[in-house]
Amino acid sequence: MVNVTVDPLTRIEGHQCISTEVDANGVITDAQSSSLIFRGFERILQNQDPRDAAFLTQRICGVCPLAHGLAATNALDDLYGVADQVPKDALVMRNIFQGLNMVASHATHIYILFGPDLANPAYKKVLTTLGDTGNAVWNEMVGRFAPISYKMDGQSVPVGSSYLAAIPEKKRLQEAIALIAGRMPGPSSLYPGGYTYPATVADITKISTYYLQVMDFVSKHTLKVDFDTWIENTYKASSPQKAVSFVAEHLKGLIDKSVTSNDFSKDAGWGDVEFYAAFGSELVGENILGLPASLKHDTIGGYKDPSKICFVSYGGYYKPKDGYDPRSPAGDRIFTSGVVSGKLEYLKFDPDKVTESTAHSFYQNSDNDLAPVKGETVPFTDPDKIVFAGGSDSQYSWDKAPRYDGIPGEVGPLARMLNIKEPLVTGLALAFAENGYSAANVYTRMLARMQETAILAYELLNWVTVDYDPSGKISVPIDLNAAKNNQGMGLWEAPRGALGHWISAGSNGKVTNYQCIVPGTWLMSPRDSNGIPGPLEQSLIGSKINTIGDVDYTNPVSIYHMGRSYDPCISCAVHTIDLTGKRAPNTLRIL
Amino acid sequence: MSTGIKNLVRTLDSVDFLKMDRRTFMKAVGGLGATVMLSTYKADIVKGLEFAETRIIWLHGSECTGCSESVLNAGNPDIVQALQKLNVNLAFHETLCAQQGIWNDGKLVNNAELNSEILLEELYKEGKYILVVEGSIPNGPNGSGRYLVIGNKTFKETIGEAAKNAVAIVAVGACAAYGGITSADSEVAKDTDYRGVAFAKEDANGGILQELGIDKPVINIPGCPAHPDWVLLTVGAVILGKIKVPDDLPAVLDKYGRPMVFFPPDHTVHENCPRRGYYDRGEFDEQVGGEKCLWKLGCKAPYAHADCGIRKWNSGVSMCTQAGGPCIACVEPGFPDASRPLYVEREDVGLAGANIDLVAKVAVGAAAVAAGVHAVRRMKGE
Numbered sequence: 001m002v003n004v005t006v007d008p009l010t011r012i013e014g015h016q017c018i019s020t021e022v023d024a025n026g027v028i029t030d031a032q033s034s035s036l037i038f039r040g041f042e043r044i045l046q047n048q049d050p051r052d053a054a055f056l057t058q059r060i061c062g063v064c065p066l067a068h069g070l071a072a073t074n075a076l077d078d079l080y081g082v083a084d085q086v087p088k089d090a091l092v093m094r095n096i097f098q099g100l101n102m103v104a105s106h107a108t109h110i111y112i113l114f115g116p117d118l119a120n121p122a123y124k125k126v127l128t129t130l131g132d133t134g135n136a137v138w139n140e141m142v143g144r145f146a147p148i149s150y151k152m153d154g155q156s157v158p159v160g161s162s163y164l165a166a167i168p169e170k171k172r173l174q175e176a177i178a179l180i181a182g183r184m185p186g187p188s189s190l191y192p193g194g195y196t197y198p199a200t201v202a203d204i205t206k207i208s209t210y211y212l213q214v215m216d217f218v219s220k221h222t223l224k225v226d227f228d229t230w231i232e233n234t235y236k237a238s239s240p241q242k243a244v245s246f247v248a249e250h251l252k253g254l255i256d257k258s259v260t261s262n263d264f265s266k267d268a269g270w271g272d273v274e275f276y277a278a279f280g281s282e283l284v285g286e287n288i289l290g291l292p293a294s295l296k297h298d299t300i301g302g303y304k305d306p307s308k309i310c311f312v313s314y315g316g317y318y319k320p321k322d323g324y325d326p327r328s329p330a331g332d333r334i335f336t337s338g339v340v341s342g343k344l345e346y347l348k349f350d351p352d353k354v355t356e357s358t359a360h361s362f363y364q365n366s367d368n369d370l371a372p373v374k375g376e377t378v379p380f381t382d383p384d385k386i387v388f389a390g391g392s393d394s395q396y397s398w399d400k401a402p403r404y405d406g407i408p409g410e411v412g413p414l415a416r417m418l419n420i421k422e423p424l425v426t427g428l429a430l431a432f433a434e435n436g437y438s439a440a441n442v443y444t445r446m447l448a449r450m451q452e453t454a455i456l457a458y459e460l461l462n463w464v465t466v467d468y469d470p471s472g473k474i475s476v477p478i479d480l481n482a483a484k485n486n487q488g489m490g491l492w493e494a495p496r497g498a499l500g501h502w503i504s505a506g507s508n509g510k511v512t513n514y515q516c517i518v519p520g521t522w523l524m525s526p527r528d529s530n531g532i533p534g535p536l537e538q539s540l541i542g543s544k545i546n547t548i549g550d551v552d553y554t555n556p557v558s559i560y561h562m563g564r565s566y567d568p569c570i571s572c573a574v575h576t577i578d579l580t581g582k583r584a585p586n587t588l589r590i591l
Numbered sequence: 592m593s594t595g596i597k598n599l600v601r602t603l604d605s606v607d608f609l610k611m612d613r614r615t616f617m618k619a620v621g622g623l624g625a626t627v628m629l630s631t632y633k634a635d636i637v638k639g640l641e642f643a644e645t646r647i648i649w650l651h652g653s654e655c656t657g658c659s660e661s662v663l664n665a666g667n668p669d670i671v672q673a674l675q676k677l678n679v680n681l682a683f684h685e686t687l688c689a690q691q692g693i694w695n696d697g698k699l700v701n702n703a704e705l706n707s708e709i710l711l712e713e714l715y716k717e718g719k720y721i722l723v724v725e726g727s728i729p730n731g732p733n734g735s736g737r738y739l740v741i742g743n744k745t746f747k748e749t750i751g752e753a754a755k756n757a758v759a760i761v762a763v764g765a766c767a768a769y770g771g772i773t774s775a776d777s778e779v780a781k782d783t784d785y786r787g788v789a790f791a792k793e794d795a796n797g798g799i800l801q802e803l804g805i806d807k808p809v810i811n812i813p814g815c816p817a818h819p820d821w822v823l824l825t826v827g828a829v830i831l832g833k834i835k836v837p838d839d840l841p842a843v844l845d846k847y848g849r850p851m852v853f854f855p856p857d858h859t860v861h862e863n864c865p866r867r868g869y870y871d872r873g874e875f876d877e878q879v880g881g882e883k884c885l886w887k888l889g890c891k892a893p894y895a896h897a898d899c900g901i902r903k904w905n906s907g908v909s910m911c912t913q914a915g916g917p918c919i920a921c922v923e924p925g926f927p928d929a930s931r932p933l934y935v936e937r938e939d940v941g942l943a944g945a946n947i948d949l950v951a952k953v954a955v956g957a958a959a960v961a962a963g964v965h966a967v968r969r970m971k972g973e
Contacts, residue, residue: 005694008741010685010707013656015741038729038738038783039653044775049932055919056927059772062657062816090880116689121705148671149681150689151704159671167663167671171906174664178905181914184664185657186816188916196879196915206908381782383735389697474880554693554700 001029002553004545007388008036009563011113013063014570016524017388018563020540026551028559031533031540033524034388034397035570038362038379045511050079050483050503053514054190057501060516061569062185063108066101066177067494069190070094071501071516074326074490076192079503080478081486084323089472090194091318092463095334096207097181097189098317099460103214104173105495106413106453109567110272111166114446116147117564118276119160122557123295124152126549130293136262137279137293144272162221162272169217176210179203194475201470208464215457223454224271225250231458234451240427247424251278251289273450281443283435284428296547301445301539301562302438306342308532310407311415311440312522313338314349314500316493317459320467327351328491334459335493338419339404344429344439346419351491351500354517357401357528360394362386369403369529392527401525401534402517410535411497411522412566414440414448424451442558442565449567483509494519496567520569536566645677645830646720648711649684650753652746653739653773653785654726657816658764659686664905665819673823677830682714683707692742708742711753718756721829723822724788727766727773728799731784738783750788751803759829759836760809762788763822768811768848769793769924776928787811789848793924808837811848815921820902821853845896847924854896854922861892863900865913879915889934890917897922 001024007017015036020028045053053072058065073094077083119142127138142152146160174184180199181187189196199207215227223230237243254269255278264270270278278285278294285294303309315328315337328337330348339347355369362385364378379398380386390396402409409415417425425448429439483505490501497519504513525534533541545556651659663670674681681687690707693700703710714720728747729738736747754760765771766785769792773785789809791797800807810829812821828834834843834850845851861867869875870884877887884890892900895918903910911918920930927933 003694003696005692005697007692007694007743008685008707010688010691013686015651015739036740037653039773044772044777044927046777049934051934052931055933056772056775059655059657059815059927062655062660065655065657112687119689147689148674148687149684153704164671171664174660175905175908178908178914180909182909182911182916183904183914185660186921187914188911188919189914191879191916194880198880379779379782381732383732383737386732386737386740388740475878477878553695555705556693560691 004028004553004556004559005389006556006559006563009560009568011116011564012568012570013061014520014568016563016568016570018536018540018559019389020545020556020559022545022551022553022556024551026544026546028540028543028545030392031537032388032392032396033399033526033534033536033540035399035520035524036388037570038398045514047510047512050076050505050509050511051192053501053503053511054192055188057516058186060518063569064101064105064494064496065185066098066181066187067492067499068501068516069187070098071490071492071494071499072503073190073192074492075488075501075503076490077488078326078490079486079488079505080192080480080482082193082476082478082482083326085476086194086323087473087476088320088322088467089198089469090474091322091324092320092468093180093195093197093199093474094190095317095320095463096199096460096468097177097187099456099463100173100177101184102495103453103456103460104170104177105567106449106456107166107170107173109495109564110446110449110453111145111163112147112170113567114561114564115145115160115163116150117557117560118144118295119146119150119157120555120557120560121152122546122549122552122555127293132262133292136264140264140270140275144275161266165217165221169214172210172213176207179206191475193478194473196475198472198474199468199470204464204468204470211457211461211464218457221266222271222450223273224266224269225274227454227457230454234424235422235455235458237423240421240423240430242427243423244427244431247277248284248288250274251284254278255289255291273447276450277447280446283432283437284443287435293548297443297446297561298432298437298441299547300543300558301442301565302440302543303342303535303538304438304542305538306438308407309342309440309535309538310347310404310409311340311418312349312404312409312411312498313416313419314351314491314493314498316416320463326489326491335416335420337491339409340415340418342407344418344433346421351489353405354500355403355406356517356521357403359401359529360392360526361397361400362395363400369406392531392533397524397526399521399525399534401528402522403528403532406530408525408528408532408535408538409498409522410440410566411519412445412449412495413452413497414445415497416493417448417452422448422451422455442561445565480509496520496569497522518569523566524568524570536563536568644680646680646682646714647684647723647826648682648714648720648753648757649723649725650746650749651685652724652726652728652750652767654764654766656686656725658725658767658814658822659684661816662763662819662822665823670819670823673827677827679826679830682720683711694743711742715752715756719758720756721826722753722757722760723763723826724750724760724767725763727770727785727787729773729783729785730799730802731782734784734802747799747803750799751805754788754800754803754805754807757807760788760807761822761826761829762809762811762848764817765813765815765921765926768813769926771813771815772927790924792928793847795846795848808840809848810834810836810840810844810850813847813849813854813922813924813926814897815919815926818853818897818899818902818904821850825850825853849896849922853898855898856896858896858898859893860895860897860899860912860918860920861890863898864892864918865900865910876915881915885912885915885917887936888917889932889936891920891930891933891937892918894929894937895920895922
């Protein structure tokens with residue numbers, strides 16, 4: 001048994017450590033996920049003007065500040081009692097703003113954070129022994145996904161074509177956000193009751209131009225099949241089976257063309273999505289398509305016990321009409337709220353079923369599974385008690401452990417796609433489950449993110465060109481007195497998953513309590529008071545540290561993949577915003 | 592490039608970057624962005640390519656990665672072009688690098704090509720790098736620094752190690768510069784004890800380096816986030832020798848360690864705000880979504896010393912006030928406490944309950960005084 005620890009897990013947002021015990025076959029037998037930072041944001045809103053929340057909570061995360069800004073604004077709409085009156089065009093502006101950010105965030109994850117691991121020398125070692133095909137596949141992997149400042153065997157490796165091309169597009173998307181939000185990150189355009197800036201016809205034209213430029217990148221690098229054809233046959237497919245068949249047929253066609261030439265280039269029709277869809281999975285690549293080898297990413301990052309996991313979505317993107325329901329009941333949002341069980345049963349989401357445990361976290365009250373609103377958390381102040389290597393029974397993380405009905409929840413693109421019953425992702429999940437794999441794994445998680453990016457690109461165009469009316473109303477006034485002795489709940493979807501903000505104000509209209517539960521906390525959580533490991537920990541346990549080739553304790557590529565496949569954001573996870581004045585200091589909230 | 596711009600570039604070629612007259616820079620160059628500035632120094636860049644490669648170690652402390660995000664948004668050149676043009680080797684950046692920390696039974700394994708901790712050890716040993724810090728540094732609890740531990744080391748310790756052999760240190764963003772949002776007043780602030788690299792809020796003796804007993808000059812590029820031009824142009828100027836560290840620093844930095852060319856002591860965001868015309872006519876928005884001056888919605892632009900109004904953001908497409916959000920003065924050392932409440936006019940906050948005239952007297956600069964008084968007059972209809 002070897003202790004294999006990845007600390008820090010880089011190429012994520014924030015600072016995280018993954019500690020594992022690995023047996024002689026390279027299988028992980030135990031794992032702890034530790035968040036390494038206590039930011040101490042708490043109470044910064046205490047006794048303050050509630051409206052500051054939409055600004056200041058954006059500073060929890062610079063990668064998805066807009067999601068925090070929107071969750072806060074939803075909570076404020078609710079607090080000031082105007083959620084049912086927010087004008088349609090303000091909601092559409094918020095959708096555009098969030099949609100652009102989610103696409104940019106996903107692109108960043110796929111190309112800058114996750115992609116570089118596909119150029120890991122471990123794959124070179126295996127693939128280059130597999131003849132011309134293996135060599136060709138390796139050349140594509142390193143040629144597309146190598147990061148900046150990359151060296152292998154002492155030689156500098158040129159930056160990958162997809163990586164390099166993605167950076168300007170990410171920048172372009174951020175520019176499009178800045179057009180309607182002032183700047184990005186850290187924009188200032190959110191306000192309860194509406195939005196601060198009515199985009200002009202000129203802005204809409206510019207956003208459309210940016211959009212076309214981004215789609216040009218997509219058609220050159222990401223997805224070589226015609227975009228509309230893809231959407232029509234996957235997102236709009238009449239059944240999950242049809243969506244999967246369409247993709248399988250498309251990939252089969254590509255393989256037939258490339259089988260003799262060993263040409264897996266973009267010019268030969270292999271966009272990054274096609275490439276990963278075929279070569280990333282054992283089931284799809286080897287068993288269904290008959291490829292000689294694959295990366296076997298469907299064999300890692302799965303859940304071994306479906307009764308100990310669920311997939312949670314709070315619901316995101318407003319329907320284009322005046323007003324919305326801040327509690328996000330099923331059907332109120334374009335991406336609906338919901339819960340899918342580990343056995344893929346569909347359940348209704350009930351915010352009251354969320355609890356958090358601090359049994360294995362660095363806080364002094366560790367015996368309760370409390371509803372977030374009632375949570376009390378006091379951080380360790382004794383430096384000697386902050387120990388990350390104490391094992392599964394110890395307290396080992398700054399993260400708390402959120403649970404839904406007592407069960408750990410995966411949040412993010414995969415959870416959202418399952419909850420909206422997106423045909424392709426649902427079809428893949430079912431196929432994996434039926435063939436003895438975990439429905440969720442590194443491969444389905446990545447494909448769900450890619451597919452959600454495509455869906456958002458599709459929906460965005462509607463918001464920009466159809467739903468938004470530049471002459472429409474952009475805000476309704478708020479009455480600051482309405483906040484007095486009132487509460488607000490803001491449920492939303494960040495790129496990384498379900499995000500909730502809760503606010504209470506006192507008799508003077510100032511904040512008495514502010515709490516957030518964020519995606520990173522769900523995903524990276526340590527064990528709870530029942531000893532159930534968090535989603536990432538469950539993913540790790542039972543997975544092999546190398547999917548192909550020899551076991552290499554010194555380069556545990558699967559751990560990188562599994563950790564990064566969730567797109568974790570640790571600053572969010574341990575933002576520790578809470579802001580309570582009532583029962584200081586026992587009401588510190590650590591999330 | 593138009594003839595006018597070419598001439599301007601030629602003129603600027605003979606002027607030392609960041610030492611030129613502020614107004615010349617602000618009026619003439621600010622709006623042109625990074626491309627022209629870099630092409631201005633083409634000859635030096637060629638020299639750079641012929642001679643040394645410059646290494647940058649970019650460390651992340653308690654941060655949100657927003658400043659890295661911002662730098663990735665750099666307009667023209669973008670970050671990759673800038674690195675290439677300046678022959679910069681971004682030797683370590685936690686969000687971008689290939690490496691991660693890899694440990695077997697508590698020992699570092701593999702090599703610098705895959706292991707970030709081995710890479711950093713080698714880089715520190717070799718020295719001669721520019722150290723960029725993003726995010727603040729917890730000194731707590733109890734001076735231990737253990738509220739942030741990366742790779743089995745407190746970040747406080749890491750900063751000390753990295754700072755020692757750095758040829759220049761640049762603190763990027765409000766958090767690294769002054770503590771930023773992590774230093775906001777709260778009941779746990781004394782436990783976390785977050786510090787900037789060289790400052791704790793306005794206190795030039797409160798930085799983590801002082802705590803560690805390390806005496807090294809630091810250039811602060813504040814902002815929440817920092818503007819990519821501010822970062823790339825400053826780092827570029829250091830690399831090209833346009834700012835010699837430490838000799839030139841007293842002449843180019845203000846008392847908060849900020850390059851005056853981007854953060855001019857006598858100039859605020861208010862002066863070049865796109866809504867300035869409404870202000871001058873005394874027309875103010877009182878509800879969001881309008882087009883008038885945002886003073887009554889709490890705008891702090893008259894107190895923010897930065898060139899946002901000329902430079903704008905994200906390749907110059909907009910800025911906070913243009914999109915209808917009040918300026919939050921995120922470039923000031925007291926951010927965010929000094930800017931709160933964000934949506935309330937500064938004189939209503941009152942410094943010790945004072946009226947605008949008193950506020951004006953203690954406000955940060957002459958421009959702010961004029962702006963504040965002016966605004967009150969307009970509102971009173973004088």
